[in-house]
Amino acid sequence: GENxxxxxxxxxxxxxxxxxxxxTYSDSASNYFPWYxxxxxxxxxxxxxxxxxxxxxxxxxxxxxxxxxxxHFSLHITETQPEDSAVYFCAASLYGGATNxxxxxxxxxxxxxx
Amino acid sequence: DTAVSQTPKYLVTQMGNDKxxxxxxxxxxDTMYWYKQDSKKFLKIMFSYNNKELIINETxxxxxxxxxxxxxxxxxxxNSLELGDSAVYFCASSPGGTLGANVLTFGAGSRLTVL
Numbered sequence: 001g002e003n004x005x006x007x008x009x010x011x012x013x014x015x016x017x018x019x020x021x022x023x024t025y026s027d028s029a030s031n032y033f034p035w036y037x038x039x040x041x042x043x044x045x046x047x048x049x050x051x052x053x054x055x056x057x058x059x060x061x062x063x064x065x066x067x068x069x070x071x072h073f074s075l076h077i078t079e080t081q082p083e084d085s086a087v088y089f090c091a092a093s094l095y096g097g098a099t100n101x102x103x104x105x106x107x108x109x110x111x112x113x114x
Numbered sequence: 115d116t117a118v119s120q121t122p123k124y125l126v127t128q129m130g131n132d133k134x135x136x137x138x139x140x141x142x143x144d145t146m147y148w149y150k151q152d153s154k155k156f157l158k159i160m161f162s163y164n165n166k167e168l169i170i171n172e173t174x175x176x177x178x179x180x181x182x183x184x185x186x187x188x189x190x191x192x193n194s195l196e197l198g199d200s201a202v203y204f205c206a207s208s209p210g211g212t213l214g215a216n217v218l219t220f221g222a223g224s225r226l227t228v229l
Binding site: 032034036038042043044045046049087089093099100101102103104106107109 | 154155156157158159162164169170172204216217218219220221222223
């Protein structure tokens with residue numbers, strides 16, 4: 001089955017700096033890669049996702065890149081702000097079909113220091 | 115108007131007891147899930163139901179029994195609670211079909227503490 005590894009487990013940056021979180025996956029059939037943000041004591045929420053037919057997707061200060069050959073994908077946050085502080089989870093699955101499981105990475109605790 | 119609501123938010127109980135967590139979604143989604151988040155924040159899928167039918171069961175002990183009376187509701191009953199069951203349990207839902215089937219909307223979580 002699919003296995004997703006995520007690094008680093010913790011990341012501390014200064015406000016205004018960039019943050020990068022990396023994930024690798026094992027199942028070459030996976031074609032859907034979302035990122036979820038979980039603030040302290042809150043629910044995980046989808047912030048951006050990418051499908052394997054594109055290599056990069058941007059939404060304001062966040063972007064995700066995908067390298068299908070190497071089976072890794074990354075989340076990039078630019079101009080970080082204190083409200084970006086949270087646990088970020090990557091995930092991978094085969095898109096579509098109710099039986100496809102979303103497998104999560106182990107999470108990255110991002111701390112943005114003001 | 116909460117999209118995915120689960121109750122109770124907090125549950126403290128003794129080992130050996132039986133407890134239930136309820137979940138309801140008003141998004142019209144076809145698929146509902148239970149995820150467990152342990153103290154290390156790992157998010158692991160437990161069960162998935164599509165239109166009231168169990169489709170994913172991730173080698174969860176049979177002390178855990180999900181029930182879906184209709185596609186808007188998915189409940190989780192846990193028998194003979196153990197210390198290791200302490201965790202936050204998240205309900206989630208996603209649209210059915212080939213579009214958006216894995217795009218999850220989570221509930222606020224139910225923190226279970228077994229003493």
